[in-house]
Amino acid sequence: MQNSDSTEVDMVNASQDTFQTEVIEKSRSAPVLVDFWAPWCGPCRMLGPLLEKLEQEHQGKWQLVKVNTDEEPALAGAYNVSGIPHCVLFSGGEPVDQFTGALPEHMLQEFLSRHIKDENVLKLELLASSDPIAAVRxxxxxPSIDQGLSPVLWNGVKEMLRQGNTDDLKEALEAISSADLVNEKSALLNVLSEEPSPEEVQQLGKLFGSEKEIRDVLDQFMESLERNKGKQEKDRLIASFHLLGQSHPLVAEYRKKMATILF
Known part of the structure; x- marks a missing residue:
């Protein structure tokens, strides 16, 4: 339904015949939130207007699709809907998250924020694809750093190491630490947060070079670990693995060598 307010979004109701087009296919370009509901359900009548309000506020960043479970029991069964309201978020053609019940607005915002990227994040990701360091700057x-910018910051740090650029490195690492964006890369942060010398930065930068250069760096770190099995020596190797990426062919090889030394 649409009224005279040009910002109101047309309500989409999906059936078994239209679900593939309205939900699966459309979720490949933007997230789609499916609201399984029924006319007799009181909590559904509370949740529905909130979802419609948020969809309008987010202006096309995601789409709301309604499924009446009385009319479409097969769809409800296909997605294991045992109670309503029940919402399933689709992205990339797959269900990726869900919740049951009439959540308050702040919890709905939190749920959506895990999957809907802020416009500033999208712009910075685009900039980072051509100039990672400019994006970091x-x-x-x-004033505050969105959690969604963590990959942009880390990629900028990698580029600084690749170029041997220490000018912005310390500030970027402090931002990562203060914004609680450390996660599994804590070893890298431990190695770099002690203000590494230009020589150390150059050494880590060689991890982006030829296979011979990478092996030379990893062998040096491995020799240090053999001499002293301390935290700093371990962190250097773990940090190197994160910089190379877990799918890099040398990572598995050197992880085995590291395990042999330690155990």
Whole structure:
């Protein structure tokens, strides 16, 4: 239904015949939230207007699709809907998250924020694809850092190491630490947060070079670990694995060598 307010979004109701087109296919370009509901359900009548309000506020970043479970029991069964309201978020053609019950607005915002990227995040991701360090510099000027910018910051740090650029490195690492964006890369942060010398930065930068250069660096770190099995020596190797990426062919090889030394 649409009224005279040009910002109101047309309500989409999906059936078994239209679900593939309205939900699966459309979720490949933007997230789709499916609201399984029924006319007799009181909590559904509370949740529905909130979802419609948020869809309008987010202006096309995601789409709301309604499924009446009385009319479409097969769809409800296909997605294991045992109670309503029940919402399933689709992205990339797959269900990726869900919740049951009439959540309050702040919890709905939190749920959506895990999957809907802010416009600033999208712009910075685009900039980072051509100039990772420029993207980091813009992030460092922001009053607060969105969790979604963590990959942009880390990629910028990698590029600084690749170039041997220490000018912005310390500030970027402080931002990562203060914004609680460490996660599994804590070993890398431990190695770099002690203000590494230009020589150490150059050494880590060689991890982006030829296979021979990478092996030379990893062999040096492995020799250090053999001499002293301390935390710093372990962190250097773990940090190197994160910089190379877990799918890099040398990572599995050197992880085995590291395990042999330690155990």
């Amino acid at each position: 813009q992030i460092l000027e922001m």
